[in-house]
Amino acid sequence: MSEAAARPNLPEFSVSEIAGLLKRTVEDAFPFVRVRGEISGLKFASSGHVYFDLKDDKAVLNAIIWKQTARLLKLKPEQGLEVVCTGRITTYPGSSRYQIIVEQIELAGVGALMAMLEERKKKLAAEGLFDAAHKKPLPFLPEVVGVISSPTGAVIRDIMHRLNDRFPRRVLLWPVAVQGEKAAAEVAAAIAGFNAFGTGRLPKPDVLIVARGGGSIEDLMAFNEEIVVRAAFASAIPLISAVGHETDTTLIDFVSDRRAPTPTAAAEMAVPLRSELLGQVADFERRTLRCFTKGMEDRSRHLSQLARVLPRADQLFAQPRQRFDNWAERLPKALRRNLQEHRRAFAEAGAQLQDRPIKSHIKLLEERTMAYARRFKQIQNSRIAESRRHIDSLGRVLEGLSYRSALDRGFALVRGEDGTIRRRAAQVTSGEGLSLTFADGGVAAVASGTPAPGKSKSRGKTSGNQGSLF
Secondary structure, three states, X not given: XXXXXXXXXXXXXXXXXXXXXXXXXXXXXXXXXXXXXXXXXXXXXXXXXXXXXXXXXXXXXXXXXXXXXHHHOOOOOOOOOEEEEEEEEEEEOOOOEEEEEEEEEEEOHHHHHHHHHHHHHHHHHHOOOOOHHHOOOOOOOOOEEEEXXXXXXXXHHHHHHHHHHHOOOEEEEEEOOOOOOOHHHHHXXXXXXXXXXXXXXXXOOOEEEEEEOOOOOOXXXXXXXXXXXXXXXXXXXXXXXXXOOOOOOOXXXXXXXXXXXXXXXXXXXXXXXXXHHHHHHHHHHHHHHHHHHHXXXXXXXXXXXXXXXXXXXXXXXXXXXXXXXXXXXXHHHHHHHHHHHHHHHHHHHHHHOOHHXXXXXXXXXXXXHHHHHHHHHHHHHHHHHHHHHHHHHHHHHHHXXXXXXXXXXXXXXEEOOOOOEOOOHHHOOOOOEEEEEEOOEEEEEEEOOOOOOOOOOOOOOOEOOEEEEO
16 A cells, blocks of 8 residues: 555645745745855846856855845955855745845955955956056145045044144045945045046145055955046046055055055155255255355466466557557558549540540441331331231122122012011011112012912012012
C-alpha cells in the first residue's frame, strides 16, 4: 500500500496555493537580512530596475534593486564587487525561485573598498586626469584664498591661524559636508562655484584649499568620488588638497595641483612667510645699496685716472686755434682770386654773344616755317580734292541704287492708307485709299474691284490729283 493511500485525509493544494504558502513562509522567516557575496550577471534594465546574482563558492542568490531604490543608493553595483546587501527574502512563483529585494548595498570590508578605489584610479589615470602636464603652478602671493571645508571643525581654525601667522590674506570659506552621502556633491559644487566667481561682489580666489581632518577610509570616501575628481581637474584655479593626515591618500590628491599632508601644511603652501619676505627685502636693499656705493666709487676712481692722463685745455686747443688763424688769413685772398676768375669767365662768355649769328638763325627758322606752311597748304588741298571725288562717286552709286531712278523709267510707288508699301495685288482691298508716287509727283487713288490672281491691271480716273484703281 502506498503512503498516499495510508493518509486519506491529507489536504490537496493547487500550484498557486502552494507557491503562495511558500512565499509567505519565506518572507515571514526572513523579513530583513544582510547577505554577503560577489556581484555577477549584473544587468540594468530599461525600466530602471537592476538585476544581478549574489554568489559565493557554493551557492547563488538572485537579487533585485527596484528603480526607486536604485536612484538613492550611495554605492552603485559593479560586476565582481564583493558587497553586503541588506533587504528581504522573497520568492518568485513564476519560476519557482527565491530572491532578495535589496534596500541597501555596502562594500564587504576594506579589501573590497580598496579594490574598487584602485579600479577607479586606473580608469581616471587612463583618461589623463593625473598627468603632470595638467598641473598648474601656485601663485607666489595670492590676494584671496578660497577654502572648501566644514565651517565647524578644527580644520578651518588651523588654516586661518597658520595664514595669519605667515602672511594674512583674505579668506573665503565655502562650507560643505566633509563626509556622508551629500559630501561629494557639495565639494564638487563648491569647486565649480569658486571658479564661477569674478562677476559679482565677491572676488575670484587665486588658490583653492580642499581640506578635511583625518578619518577612516569610509569617512574619506567623498574625496574618492569621481564627481569630485573631475571637478578638481576642471578647476581653472590652482587647487591644494589637504584631506586627512599624511598617511591618508584619496583620489583628489592625484588630480590636485599640489598635495599637502595636513590642512596646516596647505596653508603654508598657499602663502609665503611674511617675516622671511621682509628679511629678503631688507637683504636685497642692503645688497643694492652696497652695489650702488661700490659702483659709484669705481666710476669716481676711473674718472680720476682719466683726468690725470688728459692734457690741459690750452694744450688741447692750441693747434686747432693756430690752424684757424692760418685759414682766416688766407680766406680774403682766396675770395678775391675766385671773384676775378668768375669775372673773366663772364667777360669771355659775353664776348661770344653777338646779334648777327642770332639774327641769321632766326631768319633760317622763318624760312623753314614758311616752307612747312606751303607744304601743309598743298597737302590740305590735295586731301580735300580727293575727299570730294570720293563723295561724288558715292553719290552716283547711291543715286543708281535709289528707287527714284526706277520712277524715272515709268514705274510708280504704291502705298496703302497706313503708309505701308503694297508690293502685291493681293495686299490691296476693294475701296482702299492708295497713294501713287511718280517721278514728278504723287496722286491719290481708290481701289475698285479685285484683279485676277497673277495679273495687275490698273486703270484710273483722276480729277486733279485723285483717281480710281480698277
